[in-house]
Amino acid sequence: MKRIIAAMGILLVFTAVAQAKTYTVGTHHWIGFSANDVADAKGFWKKQGLDVRLVNFTSEKDACNALVNKRVDIAYQMMGTWIGFYMEGSPITLIAEVDWSHGGDKVIVKQDIDIQKLKGQPFGVYVDNPAVLFFLHQYLATNTLSVSDVRIIGGLEAKELADSFIFGRIKGLVLYNPEAIRAEKEGKGKVVGTTASYPGCMPEGIAMRTDALKSIPLEDFSKIFRGWLEAVKWMGDKANWEEYKKILNSKTFEGDPPYSDGELKEMYEGVRIHDADMLRERNRDGGGFSVWLREMKTMLKNSGRLAKDFDPDKIFDNTAVRHFSEQ
Structure with a gap:
């Protein structure tokens, strides 16, 4: 009987491993998305029991095309860029604003x-x-x-x-x-x-293909947010600066000539990466990101650049952030 129970236990372990999904995340050479590299290097996602594979593209276009062509599950980019892809006919849904350019x-x-x-x-x-x-x-x-x-x-x-x-x-x-x-x-x-x-004029964040929204369970998305936010907190600790610099030069800007201490500090100061409170506030119903979406639509319409109309309440699905916020 003990052997049967032991065998069943082993089977359950292997079944769980077999069912565990690897999420592929597309990012690119930009310090605003470096929390991904930190979460990966420091094992913050592994601590959440999540298997994440980062793909660091050298250009914004490549990162976006990877999502559109289903080579990654989620991707990070300027939210206005995602709107551009949507207007070109790509099935894009915005998931969460995670930072904005602030001088960068x-x-x-x-x-x-x-x-x-x-x-x-x-x-x-x-x-x-x-x-x-x-x-x-x-x-x-x-x-x-x-x-x-x-x-x-x-x-x-x-x-x-x-x-x-x-x-x-x-x-x-x-x-x-x-x-x-x-x-x-x-x-x-x-x-x-x-x-x-113009604080908040260039928000950045996560998008998915609309037809893949249900491919990531809400609890797994919460784990993605937790790993990201732990990385953001770690990055903000000055005691970690030397190690953070190494991650930036070896991971975030992989393939580029190493950047100096001063250059990296200037880059870091040129972005505002949201902590947990800001993530919730910006992405809540009627929050700052929703306001930005409406202002963006107005600008596009007035300038004759609204190639394809969109409903701000539909192109943005904050379900994952709301689920995370309620925990």
């Missing part, structure tokens, strides 16, 4: 140029989508200009865009760190506006 995205122009003389000139953006244009729109409006007053140049990767500015092919651009730092230093540029000027 910058408007940079040549030091010797008059802002008003940018009218009619090519203006580079690292991606021609709602996320970046919403930020640029707010900056230009403070100078009595609009997005339609400049010739938007998109389609270049961050490094190529910085090179175009450095070699004088464009006089202004919107770019993020670390390439923004290089454009400013090597291209004789000056920063004339950042996302810190």
Whole structure:
């Protein structure tokens, strides 16, 4: 009898292991998403009993396409970028805002140029989508200009865009760190506006394919949030800075030349990653992210860029965050 019970116990263990699912998470080279790398490196998800495989893409486009083409289960990106993919016909649902750019995205122009003389000139953006244009729109409006007053140049990767500015092919651009730092230093540029000027104007977060929403149980999503939030707390402890730097250079920015202490600190200060309270507040019914969605839709409509209409209450499904918040 004891042998039978023991055998049944072993069988149950192996059955649980066999049924355990590995979730594939798409991220890319951006410090705002580095909590994924920390959670993975420090075993915070394993502590939750969750098996997560990170795929770190070198570009935003590759990360988004991986989700659209079902190569990852969830992916992190600017929320405006996800809206752009939705308007192009991809079945995207927004799950949770987890951070926002707070100075990491910058408007940079040549030091010797008059802002008003940018009218009619090519203006580079690292991606021609709602996320970046919403930020640029707010900056230009403070100078009595609009997005339609400049010739938007998109389609270049961050490094190529910085090179175009450095070699004088464009006089202004919107770019993020670390390439923004290089454009400013090597291209004789000056920063004339950042996302810190408009807090929350460029939120970032998680999306899934709409047809895969039920593929991750709510409790597993709560575990994903717990691992992420433990990483955020760990990152905020100054005692962990040296180890965090190693994770950033070896994981988040894998393949890039190592960044200096000063460069990494500037990147980290250029983003606001939500703690548990902020995660709940921004993603609650009628919360800050819902307000942003409505403002984004208005901007797209008024500028003639609403390629496909969307209902802010339907494109955003906060069920997973609400489940986590109720625990």
